[in-house]
Amino acid sequence: MAWIVGIIQSKGGAGRSTLATNLAAHFSLQEPTTIIDCDLPQGTSSSWYALRQARFPSKKFLLAQAHNHIELIQRAKEHAAISKYIIIDGPPRVAEATRAIMILSHLCLIPLGASAAEIWSTTDLLQTLSEAGNYKTEVDARLVWTRFREQTREAQILQNAVHSELKLEELRARLGYRVAFSEALARGLSAEECPDRNARMEVFELAEEVKKILAEKEQ
Numbered sequence: 001m002a003w004i005v006g007i008i009q010s011k012g013g014a015g016r017s018t019l020a021t022n023l024a025a026h027f028s029l030q031e032p033t034t035i036i037d038c039d040l041p042q043g044t045s046s047s048w049y050a051l052r053q054a055r056f057p058s059k060k061f062l063l064a065q066a067h068n069h070i071e072l073i074q075r076a077k078e079h080a081a082i083s084k085y086i087i088i089d090g091p092p093r094v095a096e097a098t099r100a101i102m103i104l105s106h107l108c109l110i111p112l113g114a115s116a117a118e119i120w121s122t123t124d125l126l127q128t129l130s131e132a133g134n135y136k137t138e139v140d141a142r143l144v145w146t147r148f149r150e151q152t153r154e155a156q157i158l159q160n161a162v163h164s165e166l167k168l169e170e171l172r173a174r175l176g177y178r179v180a181f182s183e184a185l186a187r188g189l190s191a192e193e194c195p196d197r198n199a200r201m202e203v204f205e206l207a208e209e210v211k212k213i214l215a216e217k218e219q
């Protein structure tokens, strides 16, 4: 059985592809992994994957693309038979594909950066999450802080707003605001493959926390 991790956020530019590509790169070094790009025609994950394969060709790391929810369900089914991890990079809107990601995924991650707009768009997602919950016993969706600027007043205000407005669990692991993340994305790399030690550690901790959450579901 494959573990499916969906990355969803209706606000564009929130950090979905950054989360998806870093997690996929980490898992692909351990187990057969597929990244499914649902954000087409933009295709950030697809472009990143092409650069990565040119640099580090791997038969155990696959790309699939889905233009809509029907294609997504098909691709997920095909790849569940051959991969251990499937990471889905969702579209920047609440679409049918977003609902399908919620239903297919064992774990949904919602990146939340340092902007109030992302909190508002997460409120839209919450409505969709509760609807998706009608099709499945439990949709496990958790926030991931990204572009996080520790110890700034802005970060504190946003955290307080999130805790009072969005009743969602959040991961302990956070991604800081670091050039390594944009450089890695543009070069087909994971931030774990960049010189910035903090970025490397953040991705490692994120991936290990995701693995631990999934392992707990197996019991």
Ligand SMILES: Nc1ncnc2c1ncn2[C@@H]1O[C@H](COP(=O)(O)OP(=O)(O)OP(=O)(O)O)[C@@H](O)[C@H]1O
Binding pocket: 009, 011, 012, 013, 014, 015, 016, 017, 018, 019, 039, 042, 044, 092, 146, 147, 148, 175, 176, 177, 178, 179, 181, 182, 183, 185
């Ligand atoms: N933690 C971070 N630190 C610095 N830059 C970041 C971070 N996370 C994302 N970025 C940058 O912000 C931009 C948007 O991030 P990303 O492409 O991951 O978001 P997205 O939600 O997939 O956006 P889109 O709606 O364009 O698909 C990219 O240039 C990315 O490199």
Ligand SMILES: [Mg+2]
Binding pocket: 016, 017, 018, 039, 044, 045, 089
């Ligand atoms: Mg993207």
